[in-house]
Amino acid sequence: MSDLELPIAGLLFDNDGVLVDSHGAAVDAWSRWSATFAPDFDWSDRSNAGIRAEDMVRRHVSEDRYDEAVEYIHQLEQDSAHMTHALPGAVELLTSLTPGMWTVCTSANPRLGAARLRAAGLPVPAELVSSEDVERGKPHPDPYLRGAQNLGLEPGECIVFEDAAAG
Known part of the structure; x- marks a missing residue:
């Protein structure tokens, strides 16, 4: 059996x-x-994971309520960000990596993504x-392509760590 070598220079993590x-x-x-905008919506359905809030809201409200609904979910998510905790090994892993060779590619808005981290x-x-x-969130590859670009790398030089089907 031969050793497999991959030319990896960057790590792209979903959050x-x-x-x-x-x-x-x-x-x-x-x-x-x-409770306010889509009483039949069941967020606990894991198939909703990994999709931008803006895209999820667009699926469930009419255009005339879109701005109000997006603003409300952004505030609710920001208010609940403190409930987030690291998965086992995440702190040790990220603090052991060299800055500039890894990044996070999240479907969250920038304030929420940073607040959860x-x-x-x-x-x-x-x-x-x-x-x-x-412009396009997951399931499109755009977030990960941008992550590679932000690191100054080609996509083929990166490994993606993702858990959601939408990712």
Whole structure:
């Protein structure tokens, strides 16, 4: 058996479910949001994970309520960010890596992505990719392509760590 060598220069991490556990915080926020905007919406359905809030809201509200609904979920998620905690080994892993060779590519908005990382005791990379950095969110590859670009790397030089089907 031969050793496999891969020319990897960068690591691209999803945040929620890979580095942090924010599921309880998300269920709390989206449950409160759905009571007002989409009573039949079930955020606990894991198939909703990994999708930008903006895209999820667009699926469940009419255009005339979109701005109000997006603003409300962003506030609810920000208010619940403190409920986020690091997954086992995440703090040790990220603090052992050289800055500039890894980043986080999240579907969260920039404030929420950074707040969840901080709440979990994780470093916030300068190259963080959030929902506002790409035109198309997951399941499109755009967040990870932007992550590689932010690191100054080609996509083929990176490994992606993702847990959600949408990712």
